[in-house]
Amino acid sequence: MSAPDRFERIEATRIVAVPGALDEIEAPFGGHLLRLAPDDLLVLQPQARVDVADRYAIVESEAGFSAAWFDRSELPRLQALSAWEFPRRGPAFAQGHLGGIPVKALFYESGVLVLVPAVLAHHLEERLGVGDRPE
Amino acid sequence: MAGVRLPIRTHPLQAFVTNHYTRSFRPIVASADMGFYVSQTPRGEMLLGSGIDSQPSYSYRSSYEFLSHCSLPAVTLLPFLRNLTILRQWAGVCDMSVDMSPIMGYTGVDGFLVTTGWGTWGFKGIPAGGEQMAELIAGDRTPELIAPFSLNRFQEDRLMFDPGSTATTH
Amino acid sequence: MVLRLACPHCGPRPVEEWMYGEVPDPPDYLTEADERDVDRGFMMSNTEGAKQERWFHAGGCRRWQTIERDTTL
Numbered sequence A: 001m002s003a004p005d006r007f008e009r010i011e012a013t014r015i016v017a018v019p020g021a022l023d024e025i026e027a028p029f030g031g032h033l034l035r036l037a038p039d040d041l042l043v044l045q046p047q048a049r050v051d052v053a054d055r056y057a058i059v060e061s062e063a064g065f066s067a068a069w070f071d072r073s074e075l076p077r078l079q080a081l082s083a084w085e086f087p088r089r090g091p092a093f094a095q096g097h098l099g100g101i102p103v104k105a106l107f108y109e110s111g112v113l114v115l116v117p118a119v120l121a122h123h124l125e126e127r128l129g130v131g132d133r134p135e
Numbered sequence B: 001m002a003g004v005r006l007p008i009r010t011h012p013l014q015a016f017v018t019n020h021y022t023r024s025f026r027p028i029v030a031s032a033d034m035g036f037y038v039s040q041t042p043r044g045e046m047l048l049g050s051g052i053d054s055q056p057s058y059s060y061r062s063s064y065e066f067l068s069h070c071s072l073p074a075v076t077l078l079p080f081l082r083n084l085t086i087l088r089q090w091a092g093v094c095d096m097s098v099d100m101s102p103i104m105g106y107t108g109v110d111g112f113l114v115t116t117g118w119g120t121w122g123f124k125g126i127p128a129g130g131e132q133m134a135e136l137i138a139g140d141r142t143p144e145l146i147a148p149f150s151l152n153r154f155q156e157d158r159l160m161f162d163p164g165s166t167a168t169t170h
Numbered sequence C: 001m002v003l004r005l006a007c008p009h010c011g012p013r014p015v016e017e018w019m020y021g022e023v024p025d026p027p028d029y030l031t032e033a034d035e036r037d038v039d040r041g042f043m044m045s046n047t048e049g050a051k052q053e054r055w056f057h058a059g060g061c062r063r064w065q066t067i068e069r070d071t072t073l
Ligand SMILES: Cc1cc2nc3c(=O)[nH]c(=O)nc-3n(C[C@H](O)[C@H](O)[C@H](O)COP(=O)(O)OP(=O)(O)OC[C@H]3O[C@@H](n4cnc5c(N)ncnc54)[C@H](O)[C@@H]3O)c2cc1C
Pocket: B013, B014, B015, B049, B090, B091, B092, B093, B094, B115, B116, B117, B118, B119, B120, B121, B122, B123, B124, B125, B126
């Protein structure tokens, strides 16, 4: 079982626009789309170039999240720390509390990428026991 | 119904006790910052509680979330609690007023008086409140001590945040 | 037993992720402007039973959602 990495700050792109315009956006090569809210989209790619069909869209680079990868074998332990059900099969995006801390999570067959507001990352590390386990 | 509108919302409040702790633990420990309190009952059980459930509700359901929410600060501050087991958990409902202070006296409806809004720390103030209410009912005039707590304080824009009656920390 | 509120965007989530927002609902029989203002500012129906509520999903999509809930359950 490989121990999870520490959380590291990521660079992404945030797009706030009317829902219809966000519906049409396709993931740029190598970037994933996280629909945080109907009018709020996070592209997991720094300075992503995407066309948004909304002249009032706000496209900003987003450095407010930290992320860490957890292997599939870690899923039961993580699930025990949240009061909502993880998606059964990936790829799937979900958001909610993990150990009492708000996270965004991308589930794959092989594991899960957990995003957390950067200011809360060390709290989440503590609660998930990241970094303090024997090598 | 009397048709009286009140600045009151009903929220559950939970508490739980552990099994017998063999040593005696004298103080009541409460932390406003960490949001929990603990004391020992005469039977030696440790009694723990925290703030109200955030949802307005008349339900007496107990939740696991409350247990974990309350236990984390408790075992952080008093590590010996780790070794005890939880025996019972329960919930009651509390009438929370907008300004975290009780409301006593006339309502504008003839013959209908209230004493409510005692919140989560009502026990110690209520005996005095009850006595004063009895005096009001028997004497037909509002005793000085409870006059500021009248329902019309909201019309008059006199909110209270009275720490003496409900020990509010807000 | 955990109370879950169903977020239209995120799915059913425990109440700990949410913040409750009181919606003023002065009754029709209050007709004077001042009376209605006091009611909007302070008074609450404190409904026992099913009602529509406004909740902010702080732990998820961070949007206000309208959710029907029974306060006796
Ligand atoms: C778990 C828990 C722990 C608490 N711990 C503390 C503490 O440590 N210290 C402290 O000071 N306070 C504490 N409190 C708060 C305290 O219990 C309340 O502030 C106090 O009980 C309020 O008293 P009350 O008379 O205003 O209302 P209540 O005690 O709620 O009494 C209201 C009464 O009205 C009755 N009633 C309701 N509707 C009707 C109706 N339509 N017709 C007739 N009767 C009706 C109810 O059955 C009830 O008997 C705690 C409360 C709970 C739930």
